[in-house]
Amino acid sequence: xKNEIKNTDQKLAEQTVEALDxxxxxxxxxxxxxxxxxRRTALAVQEKPEINQNWHQFxxxxxxxxxxxxxxxxxxxxxxxxxxxxxxxxxxxxxxxxNLSAFILLSTLDETELDIIEDIEFAYWLAxxxxxxxxxxxxxxxxxxxx
Amino acid sequence: MRELDIFLKDIEKRAFRIAQxxxxxxxxxxxxxQDTMIKLVTKYSHRExxxxxxxxxxxxENKIFDWHRKxxxxxxxxxxxxxxxxxxxxxxxxxxxxxxxxxxxxxxxxEQLGQHLLACVESLPLKQQQCFVLRSWEGLSxxxxxxxxxxxxxxxxxxxxxxxxxxxxxxxxxxx
Numbered sequence: 001x002k003n004e005i006k007n008t009d010q011k012l013a014e015q016t017v018e019a020l021d022x023x024x025x026x027x028x029x030x031x032x033x034x035x036x037x038x039r040r041t042a043l044a045v046q047e048k049p050e051i052n053q054n055w056h057q058f059x060x061x062x063x064x065x066x067x068x069x070x071x072x073x074x075x076x077x078x079x080x081x082x083x084x085x086x087x088x089x090x091x092x093x094x095x096x097x098x099n100l101s102a103f104i105l106l107s108t109l110d111e112t113e114l115d116i117i118e119d120i121e122f123a124y125w126l127a128x129x130x131x132x133x134x135x136x137x138x139x140x141x142x143x144x145x146x147x
Numbered sequence: 148m149r150e151l152d153i154f155l156k157d158i159e160k161r162a163f164r165i166a167q168x169x170x171x172x173x174x175x176x177x178x179x180x181q182d183t184m185i186k187l188v189t190k191y192s193h194r195e196x197x198x199x200x201x202x203x204x205x206x207x208e209n210k211i212f213d214w215h216r217k218x219x220x221x222x223x224x225x226x227x228x229x230x231x232x233x234x235x236x237x238x239x240x241x242x243x244x245x246x247x248x249x250x251x252x253x254x255x256x257x258e259q260l261g262q263h264l265l266a267c268v269e270s271l272p273l274k275q276q277q278c279f280v281l282r283s284w285e286g287l288s289x290x291x292x293x294x295x296x297x298x299x300x301x302x303x304x305x306x307x308x309x310x311x312x313x314x315x316x317x318x319x320x321x322x323x
Contacts (some may be wrong), residue, residue, distance in 0.1 A: 019261030
């Protein structure tokens, strides 16, 4: 029974294939012409590839690309190292010039002059402290009055 | 270039017929075949000529399924046109009842049987139809058909056996 079905199926498939082949031969000349035109169009696209299609053909791992990339990375590394060096050299010069002038100024002063400077600084600090205390007292009085 | 031209010339008519069976529309089938050719030429022409056939058929299948998806969406969007189109489709795809008793000559019988079988193939569900065509007509193996259709091998076997079963039933109806 199974064999019978199998044979029938095979026969049917063969007959259908024959019918399909015959239907191709019976295609109208108009269809054949249009198919030919479609083929020509497709092949013409290959002959004249668009500019965008070249992008897909770009090879990232070609020797030219690799060497260019290597050269670029070396340049970047060199510049990366040069720029911080300059900034490091400039900053200490500026700071050291200030320190140096202060050092020269202090070295020229006597001990008595230094004491006077310290006293002046202490007086200045004291005045500031008193000012801050005074402002805090007035603010606290204001809050008491409000309360 | 010359090889590609020969290959396309050899396959274009069969491709058109496959698309026509699936879409029932001559103009759309031509568009599908042209798009398939262009894609093969632009993307895969550098491949080995032995790879062209499965690649071409895979692109063609994708285009056909895309067309059907698009049609489904269009039918949903323009639902008021659906009824008229469905009637037209039924008229187009309905297997023609062939009266064999009135045509005793063998040649006529063969022609009519062939037409009837083609109409049966046309009326099959899309996946069964494509599976049958690829397996029987294009001579692809189960594995190749599965690859072209983007389904697993068991699905190919199921679709193919169901397609054959439907053809057998139609044939039996015809004989009675």
